[in-house]
Amino acid sequence: DLEEHDTLRRSLHNTIQDMKGNIRVFCRVRPPVTSEETERQLCAIFFPNETSLEIRKARESVSVISGKPVDLKQEFSFDKVFPPEANQAEVFEELAQLVQSALDGYHVCVFAYGQTGSGKTYTMQGSSNDFGMIPRTVDLIFKKIEKLSTSDWTYTVSASFLEIYNENIRDLLVPNSTHNYEVHYNEGRGVTVTNLEIVPISSAEELKVVMEEAQKNRAVAATNFNEHSSRSHAITKIHLEGYNAETKAKYSGSINLVDLAGSESARTSGPERLNETKNINKSLSTLGNVMLALHNKDQHIPYRNSKLTFLLQSCLGGNSKTLMLVNISPFEECFLESIHSLRFASKVKEIKTVAKKNKTYCTMPPPK
Ligand code: ADP
Ligand code: MG
Secondary structure, eight states: OHHHHHHHHHHHHHHHHHHTOSEEEEEEEOOOOHHHHTTSOBOEEEEEETTEEEEEOSSOEEOTTTOSEEOOOEEEEOSEEEOTTOOHHHHHHHHHHHHHHHHTTOEEEEEEEOSTTSSHHHHHHEETTEEOHHHHHHHHHHHHHHHHTTTTEEEEEEEEEEEEETTEEEETTSTTOOOOOOEEEETTTEEEETTOOOEEEOSHHHHHHHHHHHHHHHHHTOSSHHHHHHHEEEEEEEEEEEEETTTOEEEEEEEEEEEOOOGGGGTOOOGGGTTSOSSTTHHHHHHHHHHHHHHTTOSOOOGGGSHHHHHTHHHHSSSEEEEEEEEEOOBGGGHHHHHHHHHHHHHHHTOOOOOOOOEEEOSSOOOO
16 A cells, blocks of 8 residues: 555654764865965865865974974764765755655754855855755755655645844844744744744745745845854744645654854954954854753753754754754865864764654644
């Protein structure tokens, strides 16, 4: 029986996914773009195999204590390492499997982490000739839903777009809004944001149109877009509600795609920033602390210390699958920031969570 076969296939898929662990960490080193090739000194980065990388400064440094050269070579390993020549399709391969998990009721969260200029936005959005993770995810969701439409499953898709800047939430679909956006947690509904637009979506094309509008609004509100995007987090959230008319099973999953603020912004404190808040990017540093607390299995996880972690609480704890994409710049001057990102990523890799499906049975069809 087809339905039974489908259920079995899905459950096998998710068992395999669970065995792979619920937090996966990928590292991607971007290539220099044409104008940078002659201007900037490259860092020496080696890729011994698919899951590790070795990084060393091209010029040897000398220890201030002994006066001898210090070996700055460091080795890291992750679930997957992508060299500069890797294309978006290769990076998307793993994420494609998580799209199925989201249709099966999991909360999936994909973070792009890294210093400004390391390739986060390129990885998430991509260019017009090589689409990034967000447009690929959208296409795959609707392709899969289309396939399922011959079964007893129907899905409703909706989306929201927001950004967090200076601990304030902005709805990217409602520019210049005077509303107050607050994060709330409720046992039944999980995390919600007051006043946030959640738009129903019926096709990949429709979702892309709304997404473009959100991107445009993000740029328009900023006086200096580069600085703005290096300090703000942009979150694309796609809700997926599945309902089986035959068995009355209901799945409620989501995919959150997060283009994080530049990782340097949580730590840099040059004199020009003294007048700003002491903590340049509270959400980004709290994300690190939450990851660390999860890693240490602390009793208290400080989710509520920042907007980002409160908002993504269900993606960071048990009920989720997380993909952390750590982006690295290939330049020597970025060496220390790269090491910082790689160490952060190594810590994240050690966290293990147990994901659980959000499946309920109801006797009524879900509200239209
Ligand atoms: P971030 O969002 O981390 O600040 P960007 O995504 O804007 O960084 O990338 C910086 C520059 O490098 C951009 O010009 C972008 O087009 C280019 N770039 C990043 N990643 C790649 C890649 N994998 N292939 C080609 N160009 C890339
Ligand atoms: Mg960017």
